[in-house]
Amino acid sequence: MNFPAKTKTDFKVVGTRVARPDGVDKVTGRALYGADFSVPGMLTGRVLRSPHAHARIKAIDISAAEALAGVKAVITSDDFDVPEDDFLRDVQDNCIARGKALYHGHAVAAVAAKDAETARAALKLIKVDYEVLPHVTDVDAAMAADAPVVQEGRADESVPEGCGPNVTNFHEFGHGDLEAGFTKADLILERSFKTEATHQGYIEPHACLATMADGRGDLWCCTQGQFFVRELCAGIMGMEASQLRVTASEIGGGFGGKTTVFIEPLALALSRKSNRPVKIVMTRDEVFRATGPTVSSSTDVKIGMTKDGRITAGDAQLRYQGGAFPCQTVSFGAQAAFAAYDLEAVRTQGWNALANRPKEAAYRAPGAPVAIYAVESVVDELCQELGLDPMEVRLKNAARDGTKASYGPTFDQIGLVATLEAAQAHPHYTAPLGENQGRGISCGFWFNFGGNTCVSLNLNNDGTVGITEGNPDIGGSRASISMMAAEELGIPYDKVRTVITDTNSLGHNDVTDGSRVTFAVGLATIEAARAAIQVMCRRVAKIWGIDEEAVYWEDGYAKPSGPNAGNFDPMSIAEIAAIASETGGPIAGHHEVNAEGAGVSFGVHLADVEVDPETGATKVVRYTVFQDAGKAVHPDYVEGQMQGGSVQGIGWALNEEYIYGEDGKLQNDGFLDYRVPVASDLPMIDTVILEIPNPGHPYGVRGVGETSIVPPLAALSNAVSRAAGIRLHELPMSPPKILKAMMSKG
Amino acid sequence: MKNIHVSTTVNGDEVEFVCPPNETLLDALRDRVGLKGAKEGCGTGDCGACTVEMNGEIVCSCLILGAEAQDAEIKTVEGMSTGDALHALQQSFIDNAALQCGICTPGILVAAKTLLERNPDPSETEIRYWLAGNLCRCTGYDKIIKAVQVAAADMRGA
Ligand code: FES
Ligand code: FES
Numbered sequence: 001m002n003f004p005a006k007t008k009t010d011f012k013v014v015g016t017r018v019a020r021p022d023g024v025d026k027v028t029g030r031a032l033y034g035a036d037f038s039v040p041g042m043l044t045g046r047v048l049r050s051p052h053a054h055a056r057i058k059a060i061d062i063s064a065a066e067a068l069a070g071v072k073a074v075i076t077s078d079d080f081d082v083p084e085d086d087f088l089r090d091v092q093d094n095c096i097a098r099g100k101a102l103y104h105g106h107a108v109a110a111v112a113a114k115d116a117e118t119a120r121a122a123l124k125l126i127k128v129d130y131e132v133l134p135h136v137t138d139v140d141a142a143m144a145a146d147a148p149v150v151q152e153g154r155a156d157e158s159v160p161e162g163c164g165p166n167v168t169n170f171h172e173f174g175h176g177d178l179e180a181g182f183t184k185a186d187l188i189l190e191r192s193f194k195t196e197a198t199h200q201g202y203i204e205p206h207a208c209l210a211t212m213a214d215g216r217g218d219l220w221c222c223t224q225g226q227f228f229v230r231e232l233c234a235g236i237m238g239m240e241a242s243q244l245r246v247t248a249s250e251i252g253g254g255f256g257g258k259t260t261v262f263i264e265p266l267a268l269a270l271s272r273k274s275n276r277p278v279k280i281v282m283t284r285d286e287v288f289r290a291t292g293p294t295v296s297s298s299t300d301v302k303i304g305m306t307k308d309g310r311i312t313a314g315d316a317q318l319r320y321q322g323g324a325f326p327c328q329t330v331s332f333g334a335q336a337a338f339a340a341y342d343l344e345a346v347r348t349q350g351w352n353a354l355a356n357r358p359k360e361a362a363y364r365a366p367g368a369p370v371a372i373y374a375v376e377s378v379v380d381e382l383c384q385e386l387g388l389d390p391m392e393v394r395l396k397n398a399a400r401d402g403t404k405a406s407y408g409p410t411f412d413q414i415g416l417v418a419t420l421e422a423a424q425a426h427p428h429y430t431a432p433l434g435e436n437q438g439r440g441i442s443c444g445f446w447f448n449f450g451g452n453t454c455v456s457l458n459l460n461n462d463g464t465v466g467i468t469e470g471n472p473d474i475g476g477s478r479a480s481i482s483m484m485a486a487e488e489l490g491i492p493y494d495k496v497r498t499v500i501t502d503t504n505s506l507g508h509n510d511v512t513d514g515s516r517v518t519f520a521v522g523l524a525t526i527e528a529a530r531a532a533i534q535v536m537c538r539r540v541a542k543i544w545g546i547d548e549e550a551v552y553w554e555d556g557y558a559k560p561s562g563p564n565a566g567n568f569d570p571m572s573i574a575e576i577a578a579i580a581s582e583t584g585g586p587i588a589g590h591h592e593v594n595a596e597g598a599g600v601s602f603g604v605h606l607a608d609v610e611v612d613p614e615t616g617a618t619k620v621v622r623y624t625v626f627q628d629a630g631k632a633v634h635p636d637y638v639e640g641q642m643q644g645g646s647v648q649g650i651g652w653a654l655n656e657e658y659i660y661g662e663d664g665k666l667q668n669d670g671f672l673d674y675r676v677p678v679a680s681d682l683p684m685i686d687t688v689i690l691e692i693p694n695p696g697h698p699y700g701v702r703g704v705g706e707t708s709i710v711p712p713l714a715a716l717s718n719a720v721s722r723a724a725g726i727r728l729h730e731l732p733m734s735p736p737k738i739l740k741a742m743m744s745k746g
Numbered sequence: 747m748k749n750i751h752v753s754t755t756v757n758g759d760e761v762e763f764v765c766p767p768n769e770t771l772l773d774a775l776r777d778r779v780g781l782k783g784a785k786e787g788c789g790t791g792d793c794g795a796c797t798v799e800m801n802g803e804i805v806c807s808c809l810i811l812g813a814e815a816q817d818a819e820i821k822t823v824e825g826m827s828t829g830d831a832l833h834a835l836q837q838s839f840i841d842n843a844a845l846q847c848g849i850c851t852p853g854i855l856v857a858a859k860t861l862l863e864r865n866p867d868p869s870e871t872e873i874r875y876w877l878a879g880n881l882c883r884c885t886g887y888d889k890i891i892k893a894v895q896v897a898a899a900d901m902r903g904a
Contacts, residue, residue, distance in 0.1 A: 023840035026848030027832065029783020029823040033849060036782040117766065201883045203787040203795055204849045252785070252849025253883050284788040475846040475884065636843035636889070643886035644846060671792035671881065679887045680878040684870075 007631075007693045007700040013487040014699060017636045020479040021497065022250070034207030034222030034249045035281045042209065043072055043112040045270050045280035046119040047263065048126050049290060050101030050108055053356040053664025054135035054148065057099060057108060057128060064125040065111055070118035073274035074126070076109045080269065081238055088235045090325045094359050095236075095265050101130070102150060102324035103356045104665045105289025107262075112270040112278045135356040135664040139194075139298045139321035142166045142355040150354035154326050159351075166354040168326040171334045173407045174347035181313025181345030185304025189382055192300050193374040194730040195713070196657035197293040197321075200363045201648075201676045204252020206291060207281040210267035212237070217244040217271075221264055224254045224472055225511030229261055230503045236265045237272075247502040248472045255648070256362030257292050259511045288669035292361020293658055295320035295329050295352075299374040301337075305382045309393040313345040314338050314406075318371055320352050323359035327352055332367035332447075335407035336710075337375050339445040340394070340416060340602065342403040356664055362513055364645055365446040365706035369652065369713050373731065376442040376714030381727065390441050390718070391424045394604075398443075415628030415692035416443065416602040422688055423604040428624045437610045437621060440719030444603040444710030448703030449514025450595030450696075454507035455524040457485060457532055459587040463574025465489065467498040467528075469521050470509030475644075475705065476637040477517045483633055484522045484699065488529035490556035491573055507592055515703025518633055519694075520595035526698050532589030536576050539583040544568050597696020598703055603627035605646065605711035611724040616739030618654050618720055624686040630694040630702030642708045643685040649712025651677045657732050754815040756781065757825025765812040771805075772796045774812030775822065783823040783852040787881065794880030797853035798822045804860050806879075823852035826859065835859055835897040844893035846884035854880045858894045866902050870895070 025031040062074040077098040083089045113119035134148040149165045158170045208221035226246040234244045263280040270278040298319045304312040320330040330350035383390040456468040482496040537551040540558040550565035557570035608622040625642040632638040659667040668674045693700025721727040726741040763778035787795035791806040798807045799821040826833040845851045861876040
């Protein structure tokens with residue numbers, strides 16, 4: 001790629017706080033989300049789900065449901081072929097159980113009927129003969145040698161001898177001599193932690209509308225990746241990608257949880273069978289029971305430190321339970337655990353295990369928050385024991401440019417030290433604390449992704465610009481993309497309109513995840529704009545009768561490159577567009593790339609909490625986020641990501657958890673009992689954006705969406721330990737647990 | 747089950763629809779009246795995405811029956827702007843980036859509007875408690891609270 005050697009630093013549009021193009025639609029109720037589409041003749045689809053955590057499905061009798069008036073189709077796993085590909089088969093089996101129901105809420109059948117009421121009645125008429133099997137939901141129990149087997153034979157070749165039957169894969173990262181490192185330490189602490197699964201908790205339940213006839217399909221759905229949905233659904237339905245068009249609706253939150261399919265193949269199969277459009281909208285309890293929460297984890301961390309605060313060695317064992325299907329999440333956790341530190345000796349080992357729970361799905365920096373929670377808690381406890389300043393210790397050990405990261409690579413330009421220094425210099429760090437209050441600090445890290453990206457930029461006849469891209473806009477990316485196009489072309493932001501397109505109108509785009517969009521789609525947009533600029537300069541050179549190289553582009557105008565080139569009046573983009581048909585036809589720029597060079601990002605969070613000694617309830621009284629954005633394209637949205645992720649992390653630390661009963665059933669499948677933070681639980685969330693340019697992007701952009709959920713878990717735990725004089729080693733730190741710990745301390 | 751005929755007023759317009767006796771007001775508004783602004787986030791009164799105003803009070807329309815709307819005065823997010831002039835709150839939400847995905851926005855706008863009608867100068871704490879029934883998973887609420895404060899000041903002419 002042909003980027004300028006130095007990333008751009010002076011901007012006209014990028015870095016300003018323009019209004020988002022979808023704002024008016026969203027504040028007036030016009031915007032169409034997943035459940036808002038309808039078409040004539042549409043049926044309502046509903047799903048029958050397993051009441052058991054683990055059960056063999058001996059027989060399903062759908063005849064009575066099929067006979068009910070108004071029912072147009074009933075499906076079970078028999079309506080699908082078994083895909084050869086393991087991954088596709090898992091996705092399909094998670095959408096509808098084949099042979100065994102693997103968790104409470106696992107889909108076993110689905111119906112399409114003339115209305116919701118008939119569909120609900122039909123579900124009651126489906127008779128499933130279950131043989132209930134022993135189940136396991138706890139991560140440590142699932143790892144045990146004698147645990148109930150969730151799925152036979154799913155261990156891959158990475159799994160060492162002697163692991164329990166549910167362990168699916170093993171990862172190990174690190175370098176240096178651990179033993180030698182630990183001998184240099186003045187204090188070694190070894191601690192074990194447990195965290196419960198949490199849910200992304202997007203407010204919009206999954207929804208889709210499918211039409212399938214003559215081997216061709218159309219699917220509308222709320223998703224983070226219409227191209228991936230097409231790939232999965234076409235594979236499951238046994239059709240060619242060209243025959244399935246997927247259009248993404250506006251999306252009401254995802255955070256990683258809308259990166260796969262749950263109901264889409266069911267809707268397609270119901271449509272195929274009924275020959276009618278079928279819409280399925282999940283209820284909230286279905287969202288909790290049958291979509292992706294995070295892993296739950298059990299972790300051991302051992303860290304050695306000298307009296308003056310140098311970490312001599314770090315070792316962590318991570319055990320993640322990711323539900324009934326294999327996942328790779330522990331590898332992210334094992335890589336991220338010590339990423340913030342420059343260590344001579346470090347090792348992380350991670351095991352993924354199956355359990356009778358819904359398959360985990362990505363949730364903002366998947367795997368990292370719980371790993372870093374454990375490490376940052378031990379670092380903090382070492383500081384407490386040795387009487388050291390937690391900020392100084394982190395600065396002393398911080399990863400910096402040229403550090404060999406615990407997971408292998410050597411860091412290029414990174415902003416951790418600057419971020420720590422900003423936190424240290426901030427008034428929050430030295431502000432006085434009240435009674436029962438404590439301050440916690442934690443670092444956080446996320447890799448950020450790039451990936452396959454395709455952008456098309458078209459110059460309209462009036463000189464305005466249309467951009468077509470393939471990533472749903474969750475948090476304002478349409479604005480950021482338009483801004484980067486405007487910046488590069490040298491035209492006002494409102495001359496650009498960016499639309500998110502369906503799978504038939506653009507090349508493949510990876511899922512909107514990994515904080516990749518502003519980085520990768522932005523990069524492709526800038527390159528597409530440069531391609532269009534090249535075309536425009538060529539056209540102008542032709543008009544002026546001079547060499548292409550003698551024309552350059554500046555602030556929306558083609559200009560002769562100097563007196564030698566000739567004396568011509570600059571031509572504006574509008575003038576060039578107006579006569580495009582006379583100079584060779586429409587003008588466009590495209591760019592297709594598998595973007596590499598996503599810059600890693602670091603954040604540092606400061607949290608002040610007050611713990612009520614009577615009730616054990618924790619209130620966050622002050623919170624400040626420091627994060628390196630590389631370049632903040634739209635500072636409002638960067639702040640929004642920092643604030644939103646922090647609050648999700650606060651919920652994870654203090655209150656949110658999946659609660660399973662002895663019977664393996666989820667006890668809290670609604671927002672009443674799975675309580676996410678509400679406005680009155682929180683203070684304002686202060687933000688400080690740092691901009692250490694990412695050399696892998698023409699404007700220096702890094703991903704920003706995920707890092708913010710990583711530090712809150714430890715920041716809150718560290719704050720609670722100072723406020724209440726007790727340290728919990730499990731999340732969430734709900735009032736009864738804190739109260740119990742305070743009372744047993746006396 | 748016999749359907750029920752309902753005559754009501756929605757955003758100032760007289761509206762009639764026929765719905766089953768067990769259909770929620772939310773579904774009736776969305777599927778019979780054709781106003782999709784109110785969203786279903788939970789269906790159990792816990793998220794506030796379905797918030798509308800009914801006879802001057804904010805309600806979770808997922809907890810009310812369509813049949814109960816007989817002779818009522820309903821206001822939804824679609825009724826907030828006048829022509830192409832946005833309500834001060836709507837404008838402030840855009841200006842202050844108070845939405846990310848935007849799914850919670852209609853409910854929050856309706857709730858915030860009723861607050862400012864009762865109290866033109868609410869404190870931060872009052873805004874936070876008034877909106878405690880409206881979940882937003884994206885924003886962390888910071889920018890929402892600020893947007894309400896800015897709109898309140900605007901509406902007071904401050
Ligand atoms: S949908 Fe009515 S409160 Fe959630
Ligand atoms: S903006 Fe997404 S839930 Fe509020």
